Amino acid sequence: MSHRAAPHTSASYDHEAVSDCAAHGEEETVNKLRGNPWAILTVLSIGFFMTLLDLTIVNIAIPDMVGHLDASLDQILWITNAYTLALAVLLITSGRLGDLNGKKNLFIYGVALFTLASLACGLSQNPSELITFRAVQGVGAAMLLPQTLSLVVDVFPTEKRGVALGVWGIVAGVSGAAGPTVGGLLVTKLDWRWIFFVNIPLGVICVIGAVILFPAPVRTVRHRFDVPGVVLSSVALFLLSFGLIEGEKYDWNGWIWGAVAASAVVGGIFLLYQRGQQDNEPLVPFSLFRDRNFTLMNFVGIAISFGIVGLFLPITVYLQSVLGYSALKAGLVLLPLSVGTFVTAGPAAVLADKVGAKYILMTGLTLFGGGLAWIMAVADVGRSWTGVVAPLFIMGLGTGCTFSPMATEVMRNVPPKLTGAASGVNNALRQVGSVLAGAVVGAVLQGRFASALKDQAAQRAGDVPAAYRRSFVQSFDGARKHLDVAAPDAGPRVPRNTPPDVAHRVQDAAGAVFGHGFIDAMGPTLLVSVGVLALGVVSCLFVVKFKGAPANPHGLPLSDEEITAAGTAV
Known part of the structure; x- marks a missing residue:
């Protein structure tokens, strides 16, 4: 019985030794x-x-x-x-x-x-x-x-x-x-x-x-x-970024320009403060x-x-x-x-x-x-x-x-x-x-x-039947101010009772207007x-x-x- 136990004990010892060596090796690698x-x-x-x-x-x-x-x-x-x-x-x-x-x-x-x-x-x-x-x-x-x-x-x-x-x-x-x-x-x-x-x-x-x-x-x-520098710079950057991002959406109206102007004012205060x-x-x-x-x-x-x-x-x-x-x-x-x-x-x-x-x-x-x-x-x-x-x-x-x-x-x-x-x-x-x-x-x-949508619609109105030309051109007058990749679907909407061949011609013309525009x-x-x-x-x-030498030649903490x-x- 003792004879069989010895190999088991020895094997366990070897396994633990190998594990310790592996752990030591991993720790050494990390170090x-x-x-x-x-x-x-x-x-x-x-x-x-x-x-x-x-x-x-x-x-x-x-x-x-x-x-x-x-x-x-x-x-x-x-x-x-x-x-x-x-x-x-x-x-x-x-x-x-x-x-x-x-x-x-x-x-x-x-x-x-x-x-x-x-x-x-x-x-x-x-x-x-x-x-x-x-x-x-x-x-x-x-x-x-x-x-x-x-x-x-x-x-x-x-x-x-x-x-x-x-x-x-x-x-x-x-x-x-x-x-x-x-x-x-x-x-x-x-x-x-x-x-x-x-x-x-x-x-x-x-x-x-x-x-x-x-x-x-x-x-x-x-x-x-x-802290004051953080607050002033953050407010100035936020007002500028917000004004630039939202400007086109709101037609660059008064309050958008107000945000940009306020950004300039706060930015000026920030620079004066930083100077001191x-x-x-x-x-x-x-x-x-x-x-x-x-x-x-x-x-x-x-x-x-x-x-x-x-x-x-x-x-x-x-x-x-x-x-x-x-x-x-x-x-x-x-x-x-x-x-x-x-x-x-x-x-x-x-x-x-x-x-x-x-x-x-x-x-x-x-x-x-x-x-x-x-x-x-x-x-x-x-x-x-x-x-x-x-x-x-x-x-x-x-x-x-x-x-x-x-x-x-x-x-x-x-x-x-x-x-x-x-x-x-x-x-x-x-x-x-x-x-x-x-x-x-x-x-x-x-x-x-x-602008290009309006011009292209006027040029390509002849591609649709005469009865639909006026509404075709007018449909592009209120072109959306913001683009997205679904924009080709934003062309004129034809009535449900429109003959299929006519609806097809209108949609083809609208696609051409969008693409060329x-x-x-x-x-x-x-x-x-x-x-x-x-x-x-x-x-x-x-x-x-x-x-000459750079300001931090060795890249080491000072x-x-x-x-x-x-x-x-x-």
């Missing part, structure tokens, strides 16, 4: 990864990817949302805008909170909130619920987004920072460009709710990775939080803007926002409503944009250090603007999707040339104690640029489209973004090539003495 810059970058990229993906993924799901939620057009617009608005308003505040309370903490809290809000968005039963949870999503995104670029700068030494920012740039470019493609696949194969559910596993992985791998948070600022706080931990350190490249890169970021919004808003309607593609096919047609971005994002970061960021940025902005102009030339009713593949790929190449060099230059001279504030300011201005771009591009598209409006709309991108190219001419010295230098 090696904890604080590893590349492991941290991987986690940051997942969080960054989710937030930027959600800026563009919703657009292509709008038709499905309209049908399933019985949402009005105004509600659909707010489903998109609530996210952008919350993101724009809170970015500067969140960036500064990261400096104060630890970027690791803000990143984890932001990802957790974003993930829970994504689950709530997917479970929403009516438009009001979805709008509310989209706003909460924006709050979570605002908490985590400034920490990504800031942490990359903090944890990577100078010699490796260019490559790291190249990866960051790839994620930035691909995530936004991939939104319509991923969204189209999810909507077609599953359901619109899955454009939100897809964030849940990514968010869980991200939170776990951050908790395990990120080093303990280090407070690089040991003074008070600028520069020696007392301000929310926006003015010293950041003494660096010419920091200021110019922020304008370039706004120009890129105009290019992206200027593309996605009209191209989504063009592919689905004019060419009649499904959400999946429209998303696949836009795939070359992501491919082009992936091709150039990495090399752009390396070339920027060798030949100068200004030249890479100028190349990228030129390619992006050239691609938009190319689409203007080839887009037409009845054209094949093959006509837009090459310009979309060219635009992707251009996008890939912008994010990494821009991120490198905007953060190059920022002292370690201000990286969170600088990242927050940069991201906030880019999101305000997106809101501004949406308002301007949307206003031009809607205004030109309404949209093409007529699409050209001037794209031209707006081309113009802003051209201004971005010109601004790059004034970028100075950096000489001691109290170094913090004091950095504060004095600032």
Whole structure:
């Protein structure tokens, strides 16, 4: 009996030993990864990817949302805008909170909130619920987004920072460009709710990775939080964003202009207040803007926002409503944009250090603007999707040339104690640029489209029987001010007793009016973004090539003495 017990005891001992060794090995592996810059970058990229993906993924799901939620057009617009608005308003505040309370903490809290809000968005039963949870999503995104670029700068030494920012740039470019493609696949194969559910596993992985791998948070600022600055900046950004988003809906009436004017007044008060706080931990350190490249890169970021919004808003309607593609096919047609971005994002970061960021940025902005102009030339009713593949790929190449060099230059001279504030300011201005771009591009598209519908209806009235021509033309006089992808169905309604052949001719004519009218409006709309991108190219001419060591050469946390010295230098 004892003879049989011995092997059992021995086997149990061996099993426990193996388990202990395995546990020790796993713990050793985790310890090696904890604080590893590349492991941290991987986690940051997942969080960054989710937030930027959600800026563009919703657009292509709008038709499905309209049908399933019985949402009005105004509600659909707010489903998109609530996210952008919350993101724009809170970015500067969140960036500064990261400096104060630890970027690791803000990143984890932001990802957790974003993930829970994504689950709530997917479970929403009516438009009001979805709008509310989209706003909460924006709050979570605002908490985590400034920490990504800031942490990359903090944890990577100078010699490796260019490559790291190249990866960051790839994620930035691909995530936004991939939104319509991923969204189209999810909507077609599953359901619109899955454009939100897809964030849940990514968010869980991200939170776990951050908790395990990120080093303990280090407070690089040991003074008070600028509460008045937070309130003033948030009110100013909210009033500006709200006015721009709602302006077209209310015909830019008095109270809309009042909101914009109030934003300017509050913004002025904020700047005056900040001027008096520069020696007392301000929310926006003015010293950041003494660096010419920091200021110019922020304008370039706004120009890129105009290019992206200027593309996605009209191209989504063009592919689905004019060419009649499904959400999946429209998303696949836009795939070359992501491919082009992936091709150039990495090399752009390396070339920027060798030949100068200004030249890479100028190349990228030129390619992006050239691609938009190319689409203007080839887009037409009845054209094949093959006509837009090459310009979309060219635009992707251009996008890939912008994010990494821009991120490198905007953060190059920022002292370690201000990286969170600088990242927050940069991201906030880019999101305000997106809101501004949406308002301007949307206003031009809607205004030109309404005019083009009337002109096209008058030209094509001869295609319908004489008895129906007057009502046909009049049906387009009150063209809707806001577009959606169901717009082709908004043509004239023929009486039920209308002969089938006549009803068919009227509907065919109405479809032609919509298609050609949209093409007529699409050209001037794209031209707006081309113009802003051209201004971005010109601004790059004034970028100075950096000489000497960067402000934070090692990317390491500073001691109290170094913090004091950095504060004095600032």
